[in-house]
Amino acid sequence: MIFRVLRLFLGAVFLYASYDKVLNPEAFAKAVYNYQILPDVAVNLAAIMLPWLELLLGVCLVVGVWLPGATLISTGLMTVFIGALAFNLMRGLDIHCGCFSTEATEGPADLWTVLRDAGFLAVSVWLTLEVFFFRRRPSDRSKAGTAAVR
Amino acid sequence: MIQDGKVLFKQALRQIFALVGLALLLSVGVNLWRSDGIPLVGDWSADARFSDDAGESLVVSLEEVRGLFERGDVLFVDARPESQYDEGHIQGALNLPFQEADGYFMDAADRLSAAGAIVTYCDGETCDLSHDLALFLKDMGMENVRVLVNGWTVWQEAGLPTEGGN
Numbered sequence: 001m002i003f004r005v006l007r008l009f010l011g012a013v014f015l016y017a018s019y020d021k022v023l024n025p026e027a028f029a030k031a032v033y034n035y036q037i038l039p040d041v042a043v044n045l046a047a048i049m050l051p052w053l054e055l056l057l058g059v060c061l062v063v064g065v066w067l068p069g070a071t072l073i074s075t076g077l078m079t080v081f082i083g084a085l086a087f088n089l090m091r092g093l094d095i096h097c098g099c100f101s102t103e104a105t106e107g108p109a110d111l112w113t114v115l116r117d118a119g120f121l122a123v124s125v126w127l128t129l130e131v132f133f134f135r136r137r138p139s140d141r142s143k144a145g146t147a148a149v150r
Numbered sequence: 151m152i153q154d155g156k157v158l159f160k161q162a163l164r165q166i167f168a169l170v171g172l173a174l175l176l177s178v179g180v181n182l183w184r185s186d187g188i189p190l191v192g193d194w195s196a197d198a199r200f201s202d203d204a205g206e207s208l209v210v211s212l213e214e215v216r217g218l219f220e221r222g223d224v225l226f227v228d229a230r231p232e233s234q235y236d237e238g239h240i241q242g243a244l245n246l247p248f249q250e251a252d253g254y255f256m257d258a259a260d261r262l263s264a265a266g267a268i269v270t271y272c273d274g275e276t277c278d279l280s281h282d283l284a285l286f287l288k289d290m291g292m293e294n295v296r297v298l299v300n301g302w303t304v305w306q307e308a309g310l311p312t313e314g315g316n
Contacts, residue, residue, distance in 0.1 A: 025181065025186065025187065025188050026186065026188050029188055029192060033192075033194055033276070034276045036275075036276065040192070040194040040195075041191050043192055043194060044188050044189060044190055044191055044192040045190055045191070047188070048177045048178060048181050048188065048190070049173055049174055049177045049178070051177070052173040052176050052177035052180075053169065053170065053173035053177075055173075056169050056172060056173050056176075057169070060169070066165040066168070066169065068158055068159075068161050068162035068165055069161075069162050069163075069164070069165020069166045069168070069169055070165065070169065072162055072166060073166055073169060073170070093274075093276075094274065095276075132155075132158060132159075132162075
């Protein structure tokens with residue numbers, strides 16, 4: 001039950017996060033550039049691809065398919081996001097998060113942004129552990145004949 | 151049990167490759183197809199980032215602007231909020247915070263029109279305020295508007311005259 005609720009929650013977070021970025025590639029590319037972490041040549045490709053990866057992750061988590069892959073990517077992504085935010089906070093770069101909106105109205109990223117993302121990471125890690133260690137093995141699934149929805 | 155773990159891990163790897171591959175294909179495909187798609191490799195040089203609507207660079211070099219300043223041929227416009235302007239700014243600079251540009255513009259219009267060259271600046275390599283303000287001033291009919299990228303920092307580092315603050 002908790003597993004299901006958290007899976008739906010994290011899926012919804014990814015879907016919501018992808019929405020504005022998919023719609024505004026140019027603004028999101030600017031947000032990625034402003035992080036000043038990726039080399040210039042990689043900025044656009046990352047900005048083009050990331051929202052769609054988030055969208056696919058959101059769909060997997062909400063529907064409950066490909067959970068081993070989806071939870072691992074989600075945990076990896078959240079780790080990278082937190083690292084990038086924390087790195088820029090520490091070096092004092094005033095950046096916009098670009099997490100849920102490409103509009104600057106979201107305000108500059110701060111410690112709360114990192115804590116919020118840390119919360120998402122905790123959920124993601126928990127789901128990953130559940131999928132890999134406490135849930136039914138893939139071999140069980142074929143026997144049960146049901147989808148991975150739990 | 152160990153066998154199961156291996157199977158699960160292999161399954162996860164396959165799914166990761168599939169998801170990343172699918173995201174790549176979908177995103178690049180949609181980007182090509184949509185009208186507001188962006189180039190796969192962008193030009194993030196200062197000249198490209200700080201350009202006008204026609205794509206011409208607005209960037210002015212420190213050397214050039216320093217010459218203009220010494221001849222008294224330039225009006226600096228500080229695009230940052232008033233609080234930051236008060237803490238220190240380029241000597242003789244006018245404050246026109248971009249966020250409230252409409253309100254400040256009327257008061258500054260005469261000085262702006264009389265200026266030979268207008269150079270906007272803010273602080274930070276990626277700060278957009280100076281660029282946004284330059285475009286706004288051009289829209290308002292000002293000519294010869296340029297941007298000094300990362301202006302407040304490079305001006306101070308060059309030891310050029312400032313005022314305000316301590």
